[in-house]
Amino acid sequence: MLIRPLNADDVDDWYEYLHKVAGQTTNISFSAADVKQCFRPDKMRGRLGNSDSNVSFVAIVDEKIVGLASISRSLLPRYLKRGELAISADEDYWGQGIGSSLMTTVIDDGQQNWQLSVIYLDVLANNIRAIRLYEKFGFKISGDYPLLLTIDGRNQPGKLMYKQL
Numbered sequence: 001m002l003i004r005p006l007n008a009d010d011v012d013d014w015y016e017y018l019h020k021v022a023g024q025t026t027n028i029s030f031s032a033a034d035v036k037q038c039f040r041p042d043k044m045r046g047r048l049g050n051s052d053s054n055v056s057f058v059a060i061v062d063e064k065i066v067g068l069a070s071i072s073r074s075l076l077p078r079y080l081k082r083g084e085l086a087i088s089a090d091e092d093y094w095g096q097g098i099g100s101s102l103m104t105t106v107i108d109d110g111q112q113n114w115q116l117s118v119i120y121l122d123v124l125a126n127n128i129r130a131i132r133l134y135e136k137f138g139f140k141i142s143g144d145y146p147l148l149l150t151i152d153g154r155n156q157p158g159k160l161m162y163k164q165l
Contacts, residue, residue: 006056017065024091066090069102071110081117125157
């Protein structure tokens, strides 16, 4: 497995990955239909990659993307020390350390390159596997969302988690 920064040349593989994971789980913030509508390669070409407000890393196995993690932040000065983490992995590769490798990489990068003081993330309340991963990396639950996502017409509660750096 290789962990490396996402770059603009990854757009087609990135799209294929997003479409696949959106069909595997409802634990992410978008559906397969959302991917087709909002993340088409022709829309994203040239916009994909890292910036002062977003950094993303991919996990590669056999030359294909099997995991993705990113930290984003507002560039308003009062928000520069806080980031928001998002992570996903191809279900076919769950339990193989991809989530842990991506977490280590993206947290270290946010701390070293942006000097973040805290990282936040949102997680569905029933996604116990993800909550355990986040706790393993020192994240703590700081609050509840009565509605985090609406999935198939049903409102789903969530948790707000954070990690002090």
